[in-house]
Amino acid sequence: MTVGARVARTVTAFGILAGATVLLAPLVGSTSISLRRVFDFSIPFRDNADAQIFFVARLPRTLGGAWVGACLASAGVVFQGLLRNPLATPFTLGVSAGAALGAMLAITFDWSLTRFGIPAVPAAAFAGSLVAVAIVYALAQARHRGLSTSVLLLAGVTLNAFLSALILFVQYFADFADTYRTLRWLMGDLDVSSYQPLLAALPLGVIAFAAFAWLARPLNLLSLGPDSAESRGLNVAFAQRAAFFSASLATGAAVSVGGPIGFVGIVIPHLVRLLVGPDHRLVLPASALFGAAFLVGCDLLARTLLAPVELPVGIITALIGGPFFLWLLIKKR
Amino acid sequence: MLQAADAWFSYDRRTPVLLGVSLDVARDGFVGILGPNGSGKTTLLRLLAGTRQPQRGSVTLDGVPLVRFSRGALARRMAVVPQETQLAFDYTVLEVAMMGRYPHLGAFEIEGPADLSIVEDALAATGTLPFKDRLFATLSGGEKQRVVIAGALAQVSLEDFRPEAQETRPGILLLDEPTASLDLGYQLDVAALLRRLHDERGVAIVVSTHDLNLAASLCRTLVLMREGTVVAAGAVEDVLTRENVRRLYGVEADMIDHASGHRIVVPVRRLAAGDRE
Numbered sequence A: 001m002t003v004g005a006r007v008a009r010t011v012t013a014f015g016i017l018a019g020a021t022v023l024l025a026p027l028v029g030s031t032s033i034s035l036r037r038v039f040d041f042s043i044p045f046r047d048n049a050d051a052q053i054f055f056v057a058r059l060p061r062t063l064g065g066a067w068v069g070a071c072l073a074s075a076g077v078v079f080q081g082l083l084r085n086p087l088a089t090p091f092t093l094g095v096s097a098g099a100a101l102g103a104m105l106a107i108t109f110d111w112s113l114t115r116f117g118i119p120a121v122p123a124a125a126f127a128g129s130l131v132a133v134a135i136v137y138a139l140a141q142a143r144h145r146g147l148s149t150s151v152l153l154l155a156g157v158t159l160n161a162f163l164s165a166l167i168l169f170v171q172y173f174a175d176f177a178d179t180y181r182t183l184r185w186l187m188g189d190l191d192v193s194s195y196q197p198l199l200a201a202l203p204l205g206v207i208a209f210a211a212f213a214w215l216a217r218p219l220n221l222l223s224l225g226p227d228s229a230e231s232r233g234l235n236v237a238f239a240q241r242a243a244f245f246s247a248s249l250a251t252g253a254a255v256s257v258g259g260p261i262g263f264v265g266i267v268i269p270h271l272v273r274l275l276v277g278p279d280h281r282l283v284l285p286a287s288a289l290f291g292a293a294f295l296v297g298c299d300l301l302a303r304t305l306l307a308p309v310e311l312p313v314g315i316i317t318a319l320i321g322g323p324f325f326l327w328l329l330i331k332k333r
Numbered sequence B: 001m002l003q004a005a006d007a008w009f010s011y012d013r014r015t016p017v018l019l020g021v022s023l024d025v026a027r028d029g030f031v032g033i034l035g036p037n038g039s040g041k042t043t044l045l046r047l048l049a050g051t052r053q054p055q056r057g058s059v060t061l062d063g064v065p066l067v068r069f070s071r072g073a074l075a076r077r078m079a080v081v082p083q084e085t086q087l088a089f090d091y092t093v094l095e096v097a098m099m100g101r102y103p104h105l106g107a108f109e110i111e112g113p114a115d116l117s118i119v120e121d122a123l124a125a126t127g128t129l130p131f132k133d134r135l136f137a138t139l140s141g142g143e144k145q146r147v148v149i150a151g152a153l154a155q156v157s158l159e160d161f162r163p164e165a166q167e168t169r170p171g172i173l174l175l176d177e178p179t180a181s182l183d184l185g186y187q188l189d190v191a192a193l194l195r196r197l198h199d200e201r202g203v204a205i206v207v208s209t210h211d212l213n214l215a216a217s218l219c220r221t222l223v224l225m226r227e228g229t230v231v232a233a234g235a236v237e238d239v240l241t242r243e244n245v246r247r248l249y250g251v252e253a254d255m256i257d258h259a260s261g262h263r264i265v266v267p268v269r270r271l272a273a274g275d276r277e
Helices: A003-027 A049-083 A095-108 A120-140 A149-171 A176-187 A196-222 A226-231 A236-258 A264-276 A280-304 A313-332 B041-049 B071-077 B093-104 B113-125 B141-155 B163-168 B184-201 B212-218 B242-249
Strands: B002-010 B016-025 B030-034 B056-061 B078-081 B172-176 B204-209 B221-226 B229-235 B251-257 B263-270
Touching: A003 A049, A003 A280, A049 A149, A049 A196, A049 A236, A049 A264, A049 A280, A095 A120, A095 A149, A095 A176, A095 A236, A120 A149, A120 A236, A196 A226, A196 A236, A196 A280, A196 B093, A226 A236, A226 B078, A264 A280, A264 A313, A280 A313, B002 B041, B016 B030, B016 B041, B016 B056, B016 B229, B030 B041, B030 B212, B041 B078, B041 B172, B041 B204, B071 B078, B071 B093, B078 B141, B093 B113, B093 B141, B113 B141, B113 B184, B141 B172, B141 B184, B172 B184, B184 B204, B184 B212, B204 B212, B212 B263, B221 B242, B229 B242, B242 B251
Parallel strands: B030 B204, B030 B221, B078 B172, B172 B204
Antiparallel strands: B002 B016, B002 B056, B221 B229, B251 B263
């Protein structure tokens, strides 16, 4: 089968999975609603309680989960390809720590300014991720060509540790309620109650995913190593920068909506590679769609497992992702 | 066809690695680059491939400086085979060889049947078609090297199979110590493969190697390098002499002209530093 046919088949299969999850997840909750009534357009919207619950109360959160899952999973694929390291995650290079510090500052010092309809915490988180990205990039930019992947990794890991220390430092000045909010944020939580944060993140996502579409083949070549990729006609320096910035953008956009939700960016790419092989033209779209379905599913569990208590979704992804990842490691032997 | 003229290069702009190297690869050339470690062989190959640019002097293809070519245009003419290839992910043999078609495709284009037949033809030419669906990582060193050479061959192959087309625009393979990590049997496999590609497909070949006997049996011309300069260059029998081996490696060697028509170098002993010149 040609690559084109395989891409079409993969996108269809994972697209159906993601679409079904997004459509069915809002049906489950404290009040059960019926899909038929939701899409029964003969009833006016204001009289249709099922449709109101579906579209106003639950769909934003479901779409938020799908969006964050798609961003984190595909950013994970791109970082793994860029760093030529299957253990890389969207958070390896310090993007999430920068976002966490931003969110933390906004919570602790009660920044309440709202610009362009975006509340302060996500905006501060996104700004924090950009600062972290800029620092790592400045450090890793080799003098002559390309990005040094070893410096990228070292700088990212060090920045993660340093920013975590800063977070604790700021935490020291926070009162009890702020500390609790920060902790909830750090666990990763999809408490999206309107379409606004999604619409604000959408342009970033469009840019990042357009870059991912172009990056699929360059990432295949990069896995040969930079010299071999260059001699096959790839502008390695450009491809590395595009990968770094687009994946950082997607990560920042996802973290600003849902906090640093762990394991999606590493478990999903690995699972997808087991299913469709390593070709990034298949892995990238499949991971985005599967990541969306996975996070929506995890959020469904988080909402319903101990209802009416809502667990942060980051706990569920870690509880599922951690053991799964260990199983992957053992299975590879 | 591919020419370096008085090329200077330094990675850090302080310690020069190449000090005015000149070299000429003819249309049907088979050039061996010999020299001790650190003599600049790999750097010279990078300059010839256009992945690095000389700071002084020039490298030209058909008289046109390499910098005037787009990356893609250069990659369609020249392919590089490194000493070893390690993949970050588990690609199959076919997928690895197919990566050679990258410069022939547009940004969002997917390889078509013509590309597939070129790649399968290249795999067949290197004897690796039977395991095209195996994972690259599971192959032996010699098999991997043949697959990478197949990818390089696919990279410089035109969709136009007519002999006239190949003649006006022969591909060039640049190989950096392609046999260094292989055992004797695989070394001979790769050598035979290179000879076949040169003789039957008209591919010009530049190969750097430490194996003097391999170079003597394969190449038509040799370039001997030491400390970033060319010590000697020319036909194998003129260049591969006792004096040159002594100057290059500080090793006393005997030369035997073997019944096969190839010159055999037998290293005898390493000379003390003072005796080399």
